[in-house]
Amino acid sequence: MCAHVLVAEDDPKQAELVRRYLERESHRVTAVHDGRAALDQVRRxxxxxxxxxxxxxxxxGLDVCRVVRADPELxxxxxxxxxxxxxxDDLLLGLDLGADDYITKPYSPRELMARVRTLLRRATAPAPPPDPVLRVGGLCVDPVRHEVTVDGRxxxxxxxxxxxxxxxxAEPGRVFGRAQIISGLHGMDRWSTHRTVDVHVMNLRRKIEHEPNRPRMLITVYGVGYKLVAGDGARG
Structure with a gap:
């Protein structure tokens, strides 16, 4: 898999090291050393x-991620x-802003490359067949158009x-353990944490629940995991 990877790293030596790892796997690499240059390259x-x-x-980097996720084209x-x-809390703030994964310095080249491969596979996976829209109460998840609506919003x-x-x-009412969710999210559960799942759940509740602190749809089953039900708490 050959891809164009933008590396935004303020330490030139660290950026060059990452570039070498990526180029060994035949990726094309652009390196920048500040957030403004990163945003310019992402857009261009x-x-x-x-x-x-x-x-x-x-x-x-957190501001860059925030801007990227707020732009519909990016x-x-x-x-x-x-x-x-x-x-x-600092590590999870990136996920809260919409980052797909994070890695803490110092990291091994093999781990970095494996995470890069995982994200690129997910991004370039073929489009799913035209499955029916998943409906749970007022919530609709369209896997073909990659759209989510709540009561039409x-x-x-x-x-x-x-x-x-x-x-x-896909299975309303079924309780999914965090390990099952991690497997679905990343395919490599040893590089994710239960807390990662909790952050995604917290963000989703803000978006689909009428009262995120008193969820009626995305329910916690204590000691087990989470389930989705046709509650009456969706925002209108």
Whole structure:
């Protein structure tokens, strides 16, 4: 799989190292060293994957991710965040903003390349056959058009959120454990955490529930996982 990868990393030596790893797997690489240059390249070159360092001068990686996800023409770009931060809240903030995955420095070249391959496979997977729209109460998930609506109102979802919601909507009422959801999201559960699933669920509740703190559709089954039901709490 040969792709155009944009690497946004303020440390030139680290950026060059990542470039070499990627080029060994026949990817075409563009490297920039600040957030503004990253946004310019994303808009102009439309890469297949963005490898994004969190700590950059001026516009940092979190702001870049926020802008990318807010732009309808860029919102499906796979984003892999690189971070030296160790606090869980900081790590999960990137996912909260819509990053597809993150890796903490220092990381091994093999792990970085494996995550890159996973994200590129997901992004270039063939379109699914025309399955029927999944309906759970007022919630509709269209796997062909990649659209989600609640009572006719369109809901914007990140790729990870859409996969999670599709999984639950395919079998309403069934309880899915976090490990099952992780497998559906990433295909490599050893590189994800249960907390990652919780963040996606929290974000989805903000979008589909009338009262996110008192969910009626996306329900927690304590000690087990989550299920989707035809509740009466969808926003109108």
């Amino acid at each position: 070159a439309r890469p297949d994957l963005l490898v994004l360092d969190v700590m950059m001068p001026g516009v940092d 919102s499906t770009l796979p984003v892999l965040m690189l971070t030296a931060r160790s606090a869980e 369109q809901v914007e979802c990140t790729p990870g959120e859409f996969v999670l919601l599709s999984l639950l909507a």
